Amino acid sequence: MTVLLTGADLQAQPEPGAANWKTWFISSVSDHRLPPPPAYKNEIGQVLLAQQALDSAGWQQLLYWNAGAPGYHWVDMVKDLWMSDTGYNGALANMLVGVAIYDATIAAWDTKYAYNRPRPFTADKRIKVYVPKPESPSYPCEYSVAAGVAVTIIGHYFPHMHDSVNKMAQQLMTARIAAGAAFPGDTRAGFELGKTIAQREIDRTKGFTPGTAWDGKMPQGPGVWKGKRPMFPLAGTNKTVVLDSSSQFRPAPPPDFAKEMEEMKRYNQTFSSRANAFYWAGSQFWYDALNKKIFEHNLHLNPPRAARIYALTAIGSYDGFVACWDAKYAYWGLRPDQYDTTWHPLIPTPPFPGYPSGHAALSGVMGELYAYFFPADKVYFRKKAKDAAESRFQAGIHFRSDNTVALELGSKVANAIIQRAKRDGAEDTPETKVFFPKKPVGH
Structure with missing residues (x-):
C-alpha cells in the first residue's frame, strides 16, 4: 500500500526548489522574475475590508475559486471549449493552457522564494484564513498566475469568451484576497505574470497549426473512407x-x-x-x-x-x-x-x-x-x-x-x-x- 501525504504534510513541503524544474516554452524563469513586492503593511487594511464585506455571493465565489489547484477550473473550461471547436486551434489552446500554467507557475516559484513575502494571515493576526493554509510565499499569487494565463489564451483563441474570462479572473483575485491567502499586490502581479508568459507561448507556437486550407482531395477506390466533409483532415x-x-x-x-x-x-x-x-x-x-x-x-x-x-x-x-x-x-x-x-x-x-x-x-x-x-x-x-x-x-x-x-x-x-x-x-x-x-x- 502506498503511503500518501496528508494536507498538513504537503503544507510543510511547498516545493521550494520548483524554480529549477525545466519549462516547456520559456527558456529561463529568471528572465521573468518580478520586481520586489510593495510593502504589505499598506495592504493589510484592504484584506481586512474584503473579509468584512463578505456576503452570501462573496462566500460562494470564495469557495468556488479556491477549490482545487490553481489550474483546476481553467483546465476544465478549455477542455469544453476545445470539444466545441470546429477549427484547428482548439487542441492547441487546450495544450497551451495546461503548459503555460505550468511554465508560469515555475516562474512564479522563482519570484516567491526570491522575496519570501509572508501571507496575509501570517502578517497580521486579525486576518482570518478561509482556505487550507498555503506555506509558500505570498508574492505572486499562484491562482492569479493561472488566471492570467487562461484569460490570455482563451481570449485569444475564443474571442467570444474574452469578456467572460476576464470577469472570472477578477472574481478569482477578489476571492483570494477575501480568503486571506493573498494581498492585492500579489494578485495583480500574478495576473500580469501569467498574461506575459501566456502571450510568449502563443507567439512561440505560431505555425503549429495548418496555415493553408485543405485542398479537398480524397483518395478513391475500394477500402478507403467515403464522406463529404471529413473532420480535421489537416x-x-x-x-x-x-x-x-x-x-x-x-x-x-x-x-x-x-x-x-x-x-x-x-x-x-x-x-x-x-x-x-x-x-x-x-x-x-x-x-x-x-x-x-x-x-x-x-x-x-x-x-x-x-x-x-x-x-x-x-x-x-x-x-x-x-x-x-x-x-x-x-x-x-x-x-x-x-x-x-x-x-x-x-x-x-x-x-x-x-x-x-x-x-x-x-x-x-x-x-x-x-x-x-x-x-x-x-x-x-x-x-x-x-x-x-x-x-x-x-x-x-x-x-x-x-x-x-x-x-x-x-x-x-x-x-x-x-x-x-x-x-x-x-x-x-x-x-x-x-x-x-x-x-x-x-x-
Whole structure:
C-alpha cells in the first residue's frame, strides 16, 4: 500500500526548489522574475475590508475559486471549449493552457522564494484564513498566475469568451484576497505574470497549426473512407511538442478488413458490452479520474506538482491527437458501416476515417501517463484504456485492428512524454518519493 501525504504534510513541503524544474516554452524563469513586492503593511487594511464585506455571493465565489489547484477550473473550461471547436486551434489552446500554467507557475516559484513575502494571515493576526493554509510565499499569487494565463489564451483563441474570462479572473483575485491567502499586490502581479508568459507561448507556437486550407482531395477506390466533409483532415500536419513529428509512430497500413467484419457480425452483444459502448461514447472519464486522483493525493495543495501533471496530460492529449490524425489521413481507413452498408452500429459513426481509433489512441496515452503519475493504480488505468478501446468495437464503429493499433500508438506517445518528464528535475525532490514511488511502501 502506498503511503500518501496528508494536507498538513504537503503544507510543510511547498516545493521550494520548483524554480529549477525545466519549462516547456520559456527558456529561463529568471528572465521573468518580478520586481520586489510593495510593502504589505499598506495592504493589510484592504484584506481586512474584503473579509468584512463578505456576503452570501462573496462566500460562494470564495469557495468556488479556491477549490482545487490553481489550474483546476481553467483546465476544465478549455477542455469544453476545445470539444466545441470546429477549427484547428482548439487542441492547441487546450495544450497551451495546461503548459503555460505550468511554465508560469515555475516562474512564479522563482519570484516567491526570491522575496519570501509572508501571507496575509501570517502578517497580521486579525486576518482570518478561509482556505487550507498555503506555506509558500505570498508574492505572486499562484491562482492569479493561472488566471492570467487562461484569460490570455482563451481570449485569444475564443474571442467570444474574452469578456467572460476576464470577469472570472477578477472574481478569482477578489476571492483570494477575501480568503486571506493573498494581498492585492500579489494578485495583480500574478495576473500580469501569467498574461506575459501566456502571450510568449502563443507567439512561440505560431505555425503549429495548418496555415493553408485543405485542398479537398480524397483518395478513391475500394477500402478507403467515403464522406463529404471529413473532420480535421489537416490535423496530422500540426507541429508536435514532444514527438519529432506527427508521423514518428505512424502504424503500418490497415489490413483487409474482411475477417474483422465477419468477427464484428458474429460478436454476441450483451448488456455489459452495450453499456461499455455507450459509457465511453459520452464519458469524460480521463478528465474526471485525473482530478479525483489529484484530490485524493492532496496534490491540489501543491501547485507546481499539480501544474506539472496538467501540463503533461495536455501535451499527451495534443501530441496523441495529432499523431492519430496523421495516421487517419495517411490511410483513410474506412468504417464498418462503409465496408458493409447493411451494418448498423450502436452509435452514430464519426465523420472521419476509422484507422486508427481516436478514442483508443488517446486512452492509450492517458492510461500510460496516469500509470506514471499514480503507479499504485497503473493496472487500473491500463485496464480502463483497454475498456475504452474495446468500446469502439462494441459500438460497431471501429474494426478491432483500429483499436489495437491505436492503443499501441498512444502508449508510444505517452512513453516519449514520460521520458522527457523524467528529465525535468521534478523527480529529484523528496516529494517524488511519495508521489512517484519506485515500489509500494508500507503494508
